[in-house]
Amino acid sequence: MYRFLLTPRWWGINLFVVLAIPFCVFMGTWQLGRFEDRVQTHEKADERPDPGTRPPRPLDELLPVSTETSGRPAVARGTYADQFLVPGRELNDRKGYYVLDLLRTDSGKALPVVRGWLPGAPDTTRVPAAPAGEVTVKGDLQASENSGSTGVDLSGGLPDGQLGMISAASLVNLVPYDVYDAWITLPENGDGADAGMLPVPPEAAQGSGLDLKAFQNLGYTGEWFVFGGFVLFMWFRLVRREAEAARDLRLGLAADAD
Structure with missing residues (x-):
């Protein structure tokens, strides 16, 4: 009854099933591993x-x-x-802007330094002057921002002297020297934010928490296992239908359509 499994057509179907199911299991396991890695990174960050x-x-x-x-x-x-x-930066549920100065280091490259935060619309007249001469700054290191993490609408451009996101890519055409692909935010005391400005707390590193991407990995895990189960289900269904057709043909209940 099952000799049809040895026909060329069924050899192709069987080969597809043999390859598809391990592939789905592998991809599901890989996505699950990605989710577990994000969980472990989140736990390590808390510890x-x-x-x-x-x-x-x-x-x-x-x-x-x-x-x-x-x-x-x-x-x-x-x-x-x-x-x-x-502009467009919130602190304590209030809208305002960062004051960012570029620190020219001995290497010739400049380090973006967020000296503090001020409320309201950007206004250079309200910004305290940066310290003159050579200074030593100590602040919390941050990774360069990307266009999806700022929340600032850049479609209409920004006036001169304003910056949409803090990154070397956004500064490369604005200053005639190299810029570090990182920035620091000054704390409140010591070499911190100037009088009248609030210090900007450091943000958590991207990918260190249970964000939407982590749960997307978990969702993809389920999808790949479902795909593998669906392939196996369809194979059994096709085999059963073919076996029933062969039985009906043997009993004379159906005409040979071959």
Whole structure:
């Protein structure tokens, strides 16, 4: 009754099933592993000591920024140069803007330094002047922002002296020198935010929490296992239908359509 499984057509079907099911299982297991990795990273981030309690380290030792170094205190020395205002930033449920100055270091590259936050619309007249001469700054290290993390509408452009997101890519055409692909935010005390400005707390590193992507991985896990089960179900259904057709033909209940 099942000799039809040895026909060329069924050899192709069987080969597809033999390859498809392990592939679905592999992809489902891989997506589950991605979800577990995100959970473990989230748990490690919770167990990690407060970055603010760690001693500051030279900037170059903490680059490139990773989930391990994001939020770590960094120290750099240089001279303040160009200044930009970063609008559309909220702090304590209030709308305002960041005050960002570029610190020209001894290496020639500049480090974006968020000196503080001010409420309302960007206004250069309200911004305290940056310290003159060579200074040493200590702040919490942050990774460069991307267009999906700022929440600022850049479709209409921004006035001169304003910046939509803090990254080397957004500054490359605005200043005539290289910029670090990272930035720091100054704490409240010591070399922190100037008088009249509120310090900007460091943000959690991207990918270190149970965000939407983590649960997408979990959803994809279920989808791949469902696909594998569906392939197996359809194979059994086709085999049963073919077997019933062969039985009916043998009993003379159906005409040979071959």
